[in-house]
Amino acid sequence: MxxxxxxxxxxxxxGRPSDGLHYCTDLERDLGLRRDLIEQEFFRTPHWGDIVTGRDDLEPRLASVLAKIAPGLSAATLIDYWFENDSxxxxxxxxxxxxxxxxxxxxxxxxxxxxxxxxxxxxxxxxxxxxxxxxxxxxxxxxxxxxxxxxxxxxxxxxxxxxxxxxxxxxxxxxxxxxxxxxxxxxxxxxxxxxxxxxxxx
The missing domain is CATH 3.40.50.1000 (HAD superfamily/HAD-like)
Structure with a gap:
């Protein structure tokens, strides 16, 4: 080697620094967004595949999805929440x-x-x-x-x-x-x- x-x-x-649970564990309580909804509309679509292979940018694509499923939630807020709670x-x-x-x-x-x-x-x-x-x-x-x-x-x-x-x-x-x-x-x-x-x- x-x-x-x-x-x-x-x-x-x-997962979360505090307890190791998945970062989405309290997503709905904290940000008003259902975990199953963001997974279905974002992470299980071609959007995520394009982003994770560098063919698309995270924030604008996420913003377009949130505009439909959680209009009051900004992409920047969700990204910060995700990164901080998955660390x-x-x-x-x-x-x-x-x-x-x-x-x-x-x-x-x-x-x-x-x-x-x-x-x-x-x-x-x-x-x-x-x-x-x-x-x-x-x-x-x-x-x-x-x-x-x-x-x-x-x-x-x-x-x-x-x-x-x-x-x-x-x-x-x-x-x-x-x-x-x-x-x-x-x-x-x-x-x-x-x-x-x-x-x-x-």
Whole structure:
């Protein structure tokens, strides 16, 4: 292993900082917007696919949807609420990753994100202090588990696929990474970095 790639949601980030629950848990109480409605009208439509692969911008597209389903709610308010309530960091994993990075292993985030949240993760949450960079879907133009995501990330680090290790919580992403040649481990609740490292060394 010459480089470690780490997924974000479900690995490093787990919902609300206060309790780990989904950021939409109190969405209707706090902003008057039903979770099922925003999921149906925004996240489960081609709108989100275009945004998360960099073909459309988050705020104006979200604003157009909210104008129909929640006219009194601004896109900026919802985005702020989303990012702030979907930022619970796994501090134990971050500590373990920092110790590994101190040995000279470069580390990158490898995640499906649109531009705004990718910047929030690196700048506002301070993940730029723990990682050498981020590869994300809106930057690359492809989402995991598309093979193009792994190909482009591999090209940018400039090493062989077999020299890249990867942890992710989504089985399809793990399978796609392995098919491309990365050493990949499925991250589940209770997983430990030391276990992943032992797997990668086999």
């Amino acid at each position: 010459k480089v470690l790639m780490v997924d974000v949601d479900g690995v490093l980030v787990h 619970g960091l796994d501090r134990t994993l971050l500590t373990d990753l920092a110790a590994l990075r101190a040995t000279g292993i470069p580390m990158f985030l490898a995640t499906n994100q649109e531009h705004r949240r990718a910047a929030y993760l690196m700048d506002n949450l301070g993940l730029s202090s723990y990682f050498d960079g981020i590869f994300y879907s809106a930057m690359l133009g492809y989402q995991k588990p598309a093979s193009e995501f792994f190909r482009l990330a591999t090209e940018r680090v400039g090493i062989e696929p077999s020299e890249i290790a990867f942890i992710d919580d989504y089985p399809a992403n793990i399978e796609a990474a392995r098919q491309f040649g990365w050493k990949a481990m499925h991250w589940a609740p209770g997983s430990r970095l030391e276990d992943a490292l032992a797997t990668f060394s086999l």
